[in-house]
Amino acid sequence: MAITLAHFLVVGALLFALGLVAVATRRNAVGVLMGVELVLNGANVNFVAFERYGAGGVAGQVFALFVIVLAAAEAAVGLAIVLALFQTSKSIDVRQADLLRE
Amino acid sequence: MPPRLRSLIAWAAVSALVVLFVAALGTVAIAPAVGGAPASAAGQGGAFAAIFYLLAAVTLSGAALVAFARNIVYSAVGLLAALLGAGALYVQLSADFVAITQLLVYVGGVMVLVLFAVMLTHKITEVRISNRSFGLVGGFLLLVAMGPVLLSVALLAPWRQAAPGPLAPTTAAIGDALLTRWLLPFEVASLVLLATLVGAVIIARKELKEG
Numbered sequence: 430m431a432i433t434l435a436h437f438l439v440v441g442a443l444l445f446a447l448g449l450v451a452v453a454t455r456r457n458a459v460g461v462l463m464g465v466e467l468v469l470n471g472a473n474v475n476f477v478a479f480e481r482y483g484a485g486g487v488a489g490q491v492f493a494l495f496v497i498v499l500a501a502a503e504a505a506v507g508l509a510i511v512l513a514l515f516q517t518s519k520s521i522d523v524r525q526a527d528l529l530r531e
Numbered sequence: 532m533p534p535r536l537r538s539l540i541a542w543a544a545v546s547a548l549v550v551l552f553v554a555a556l557g558t559v560a561i562a563p564a565v566g567g568a569p570a571s572a573a574g575q576g577g578a579f580a581a582i583f584y585l586l587a588a589v590t591l592s593g594a595a596l597v598a599f600a601r602n603i604v605y606s607a608v609g610l611l612a613a614l615l616g617a618g619a620l621y622v623q624l625s626a627d628f629v630a631i632t633q634l635l636v637y638v639g640g641v642m643v644l645v646l647f648a649v650m651l652t653h654k655i656t657e658v659r660i661s662n663r664s665f666g667l668v669g670g671f672l673l674l675v676a677m678g679p680v681l682l683s684v685a686l687l688a689p690w691r692q693a694a695p696g697p698l699a700p701t702t703a704a705i706g707d708a709l710l711t712r713w714l715l716p717f718e719v720a721s722l723v724l725l726a727t728l729v730g731a732v733i734i735a736r737k738e739l740k741e742g
Binding site for chain 1: 626
């Protein structure tokens with residue numbers, strides 16, 4: 430059975446779903462950030478797959494590149510926030526992070 | 532009933548639900564989707580399909596590890612597998628430049644950041660305790676609630692499809708596109724990266740108390 434667009438879309442959908450599960454269920458802030466990375470990767474797989482099997486051109490790949498750039502920026506800022514949170518409250522449990530300052 | 536047995540039964544029930552769902556989807560949805568798809572490109576033989584399934588398995592098992600592993604270090608390794616698998620899938624989609632970028636930025640940069648954060652925010656002995664998730668059963672239920680919607684959209688929607696061409700390098704075309712049609716987003720992205728650089732340093736540095 431040949432690989433079609435639907436195969437890649439299924440992989441993207443499952444990546445998205447698992448990432449959202451990680452975001453929703455993790456208590457660890459780093460785990461939440463990992464879930465966000467998975468969600469963005471699922472979207473990226475869809476972008477590239479649609480470009481390959483549908484539209485043609487390179488617009489999908491350019492979008493994927495921008496998503497990668499923004500994901501890297503998000504990871505850097507997110508992990509910096511996690512470290513700052515850990516310095517102030519000695520915990521990165523997202524349920525205890527309810528203060529904007531000490 | 533001991534809680535361990537109860538959680539085991541819940542696990543079994545939820546996995547049975549997932550299996551039932553996948554089986555139903557396979558019989559109902561796959562057939563029309565395959566019937567409507569155009570013929571695949573030349574050179575897409577059995578090896579291509581086998582490699583795809585292998586990579587999809589690596590990617591999705593890594594993602595499942597991220598979502599369900601109790602130890603945060605296992606989650607990080609799962610994220611590594613998921614990112615590597617997704618990068619390899621880009622190669623199969625003839626997106627070589629995106630694949631290399633994924634390798635450099637995600638596996639080389641983001642993964643190192645994540646591992647740094649894991650190691651900096653935990654004493655090794657606390658690793659098991661501080662990554663409890665809200666509940667595996669709740670996570671599975673969310674997955675069962677969300678999976679059908681996404682998968683039915685992916686499989687049932689009448690996507691406009693064209694037979695893909697042969698695998699070819701796209702780096703030159705991407706460079707042209709980034710400096711012509713997507714020039715403004717390209718420059719804005721560089722500004723975002725600069726702001727991120729400054730912002731991350733400001734947020735993460737230690738506050739120096741005066742006096």
